[in-house]
Amino acid sequence: MNGDQPVTTIRHQLSLNENFAAPLPGVREAIVDGSGRVNLTLDAMSTGLTRAIAGHFGLDSAQVFVGPGSGALLQQFLTAFAGGGEVVHAWPSFEMYPLLVQNAGATAVPVALREDAHDLAAMADAVTERTKVVLLCNPNNPTGTVFGEAEMRTFLDRLPAGVLVLIDEAYADFADQSAIANGIRLAAEDPRVCVVRTFSKSHGLLGLRVGYLIADEAVVTGLRPGSYFFRVSTVAQDAAIVALRAEEVMRRQCAEVAAERDRVYARLLALGLEVPRSHGNFHWLTLGEANESFVRFCAAGGIEVRTLAGGAGVRVTVGTPEANDALLELTRRFLHGDEPPGGDSQARQPVSVDRA
Incomplete structure (x- = not known):
């Protein structure tokens, strides 16, 4: 140095x-209690957590797929359904999308945002006979913008029957629920729509890596072969079940x-x-x-x-x-061109910005 x-x-x-925010009620206790059984197999395939999520949303367990964080679930989904084809996604959006698409053996088709938000009309225009998946991020990371349900239904009306739509809702719980499309409701109505969510953000379990995907039973069935290699630890399952109960x-x-x-x-x-x-x-x-x-x-x-x-x-x-x-x-x-508090001695020039 x-x-x-x-x-x-x-x-x-x-x-x-x-x-x-502080860990949700009961999470610390669940982690400590579970640590005493880490030498055992227990619920290796997350059936208890799957049932808990299904019950929370009023779904059948066959519509829920659990994995070690939403990133792993995105990779599993793209590997299972996008290989050899194209994946349309907005850009800028989650920075890992291009890499995940590449890892799946597919081709990424980025579509520029319009006014920092998904341009769903342009994304529909980008769909071709090679498109297998359209990947949406709602709210979008990094811009934070959302699209609503009416926009989403119009978008779905334009999509071919064989194209799957995966909505990444990692930050949905922070959004104004009257402004954001209800992906889980749409998934229940349309077998093409799938939703991936995570316990990392709103539930504060970032260090434990737990996510889930909600989709038509046929989609979930297509994901199951990979579940043996992308398991959620039993301690993480225990914490997620408790966190799910702390909805209020x-x-x-x-x-x-x-x-x-x-x-x-x-x-x-x-x-x-x-x-x-x-x-x-x-x-x-x-x-x-x-x-x-x-x-x-x-x-x-x-x-x-x-x-x-x-x-x-x-x-x-x-x-x-x-x-x-x-x-x-x-x-x-x-x-204003000042120095940071107690910081750098290098002088700065004021930055010109457009007024909002």
């Missing part, structure tokens, strides 16, 4: 979309995150930034050529954020009020 270089301590991690607390915590998100959004607008209205637990900042310097500036001030989509923008997680206030102060300093 160069002794002449200042060492910056990251005080706030705002690049990973973590949920900073989970909803309250998500509402608190959403309220803090909206407070930060209003402050960002007041600083003169154009920011999409987010329905996730993050914001998308587009500073053009200044994106990377903003990330470095925040790091010098003790906050970690990150650029995504080839540097097209900066995604900032909604953290604790303390972390958010620190981020807002750094943003103000950056826009």
